[in-house]
Amino acid sequence: MSEPQYQQSNETPSVTGAMAALAQLEAAGERAADAPSRLRILSIEGSDPIGGAGTMADMKAFTAQGVFGYAAMTSVLAQNTQGVTSIVNMEPDFLVAQLNAVSDDAIIDSMKIGMLGTPELVEAVKGWLTALEQHYRDEGIAKPVVVLDPVMYAKSGDALLTEQAEQALRDIIPMADIITPNVPELAALADADQPAADIDTLESMAREVCKRYGVAVYAKGGALALVGGASSTDILAEPSDGQGEVRTTRIEGRAVRTHNVHGTGDTLSSTLAALRPQCDTWEQAARRAKTWMNGAIAAADRLHVGKGHGPVDFTWQHAPTGLRFSADYWNRVRPIRERIHGMRFITSMVDATLSLEDFAFYLHQDDIYLTDYTSLLALASSRADRLDERVFFAQAASGGVDSEVMFHHNWYVKHGFDPSGTSRSEVTAAYIGHEHRVADSGSYARLAAVVMPCFWLYAAMGKEMREQVRNKHIDVDTHPFGEWIRMYSDPEFTESTLREVQICDRLAAEASIDEYEHMMHAALVSSEHEFRFFEQGLTRPALGF
Ligand SMILES: Nc1ncnc2c1ncn2[C@@H]1O[C@H](COP(=O)(O)OP(=O)(O)O)[C@@H](O)[C@H]1O
Numbered sequence: 438m439s440e441p442q443y444q445q446s447n448e449t450p451s452v453t454g455a456m457a458a459l460a461q462l463e464a465a466g467e468r469a470a471d472a473p474s475r476l477r478i479l480s481i482e483g484s485d486p487i488g489g490a491g492t493m494a495d496m497k498a499f500t501a502q503g504v505f506g507y508a509a510m511t512s513v514l515a516q517n518t519q520g521v522t523s524i525v526n527m528e529p530d531f532l533v534a535q536l537n538a539v540s541d542d543a544i545i546d547s548m549k550i551g552m553l554g555t556p557e558l559v560e561a562v563k564g565w566l567t568a569l570e571q572h573y574r575d576e577g578i579a580k581p582v583v584v585l586d587p588v589m590y591a592k593s594g595d596a597l598l599t600e601q602a603e604q605a606l607r608d609i610i611p612m613a614d615i616i617t618p619n620v621p622e623l624a625a626l627a628d629a630d631q632p633a634a635d636i637d638t639l640e641s642m643a644r645e646v647c648k649r650y651g652v653a654v655y656a657k658g659g660a661l662a663l664v665g666g667a668s669s670t671d672i673l674a675e676p677s678d679g680q681g682e683v684r685t686t687r688i689e690g691r692a693v694r695t696h697n698v699h700g701t702g703d704t705l706s707s708t709l710a711a712l713r714p715q716c717d718t719w720e721q722a723a724r725r726a727k728t729w730m731n732g733a734i735a736a737a738d739r740l741h742v743g744k745g746h747g748p749v750d751f752t753w754q755h756a757p758t759g760l761r762f763s764a765d766y767w768n769r770v771r772p773i774r775e776r777i778h779g780m781r782f783i784t785s786m787v788d789a790t791l792s793l794e795d796f797a798f799y800l801h802q803d804d805i806y807l808t809d810y811t812s813l814l815a816l817a818s819s820r821a822d823r824l825d826e827r828v829f830f831a832q833a834a835s836g837g838v839d840s841e842v843m844f845h846h847n848w849y850v851k852h853g854f855d856p857s858g859t860s861r862s863e864v865t866a867a868y869i870g871h872e873h874r875v876a877d878s879g880s881y882a883r884l885a886a887v888v889m890p891c892f893w894l895y896a897a898m899g900k901e902m903r904e905q906v907r908n909k910h911i912d913v914d915t916h917p918f919g920e921w922i923r924m925y926s927d928p929e930f931t932e933s934t935l936r937e938v939q940i941c942d943r944l945a946a947e948a949s950i951d952e953y954e955h956m957m958h959a960a961l962v963s964s965e966h967e968f969r970f971f972e973q974g975l976t977r978p979a980l981g982f
């Protein structure tokens with residue numbers, strides 16, 4: 438394969454080498470006005486209306502890698518996550534017309550060839566590719582990278598290739614730079630009786646196929662992922678010299694326990710086609726593709742597309758669009774919520790058996806916590822990028838918290854406790870520490886998220902405890918902790934909580950996946966601290982500094 442123009446060398450240059458390399462960079466800079474900003478990759482594939490495999494997978498994978506995609510369709514399929522019900526193969530001339538429509542009009546930097554259902558379609562692609570390579574040679578244009586996915590079956594087991602086409606496919610393999618068979622396809626190409634059942638056999642078959650066809654082989658080990666324990670390994674086999682020697686590399690990833698693997702093979706091969714021109718070697722491209730693939734497979738279960746083998750999440754690096762942050766948080770925080778609702782500190786508050794000493798300890802700590810919490814709300818106000826949010830946090834910092842501190846003071850006086858001299862417990866210090874660490878990131882969104890559970894978990898608990906007190910036919914006005922319960926079930930507090938949650942939803946909707954996950958993590962860790970905070974009323978941990 439001739440090296441594409443944009444390839445960079447990773448060798449340490451000598452001084453004269455450095456001068457030449459710099460001159461090359463300068464020349465590329467002079468030509469930059471005419472250079473494309475994006476690589477342009479062609480997919481030659483069959484369709485998938487459910488959007489997880491074939492052409493649709495390729496286009497989505499291309500976009501995920503930041504390259505521009507062209508597509509020519511070999512076949513139109515009626516298929517979904519459960520199987521293939523019907524296939525219409527294109528007339529070979531019509532496929533060539535599609536391919537020419539692309540190549541007569543635009544430059545192709547790289548291509549992924551997938552499902553070629555009939556021998557005639559294989560021949561059509563072979564003829565077109567031969568002519569294209571000749572044309573590029575004549576014009577001095579870099580030869581496009583060719584990734585050939587020898588698609589034979591869908592995940593559902595449906596055949597995507599006629600028997601005669603399988604032979605034709607073998608004939609076109611030497612035109613590729615790399616082929617990407619899965620476990621059964623590799624066995625077919627190696628003429629093995631059995632598909633590989635372990636990684637060593639996969640490696641030796643990949644070596645054999647690489648030697649036989651003289652092309653690099655990326656053997657996809659998806660079928661071994663769930664039998665091989667925690668890791669999922671693919672094999673890269675490359676001709677290492679002209680003498681038939683083969684070098685193999687294990688491309689490691691982690692195994693994901695999922696049955697949502699519709700289109701993984703297509704996605705991997707198109708990702709390789711998109712990445713190879715951006716990398717110096719196949720190994721580099723393979724490792725990057727595998728890492729990205731792992732993220733896409735790991736996020737597949739949350740997509741909820743189809744009843745069978747669902748597709749992977751091509752957009753896993755984007756924050757969710759079908760699920761609000763608040764709904765996602767409320768679902769993920771459920772185990773902590775349930776623990777809080779069932780904990781003795783809370784249940785004994787409801788049935789009024791909690792000792793005043795225990796409650797006083799908790800209240801002292803809450804005073805200390807709130808002093809810090811107020812400063813964080815004020816900080817959120819100063820960071821807010823919208824006036825209404827700036828005002829909301831400023832008011833929450835003054836009015837809202839003030840009424841809680843006021844309540845605490847009145848309670849101490851009423852029950853004869855003196856909080857002076859009480860220092861923060863380790864539990865309180867840990868919660869405050871967490872919130873400050875998140876605030877130190879400088880992110881307004883993370884700060885809004887880290888203070889959210891203190892609103893929402895209290896509002897939810899206030900509401901639930903008030904109902905429980907009512908169900909026990911206890912008058913909340915005479916209940917020893919009635920005033921506390923009323924404060925957190927108050928409509929005004931509920932309204933503030935709703936506003937705070939809406940702010941988090943807005944910020945999360947505008948966040949990257951990375952920021953979204955930071956927000957979620959901040960809120961979930963705060964929630965765990967909320968649990969420990971209540972618990973300390975009964976355990977009374979050591980008082981720290
Ligand atoms: N359960 C899984 N966990 C991790 N990686 C997987 C899993 N299933 C497939 N893969 C990866 O997805 C890519 C496509 O492989 P595979 O599913 O074997 O292809 P095909 O769809 O052609 O059968 C490979 O990199 C493979 O290792």
Ligand SMILES: Cc1ncc(COP(=O)(O)O)c(N)n1
Pocket residue numbers: 482483484485490491492514516551552588590591592593597698699700701702703
């Ligand atoms: C058009 C087309 N091409 C390829 C596949 C294989 O996909 P899978 O990864 O599910 O085996 C498919 N189902 N449909």
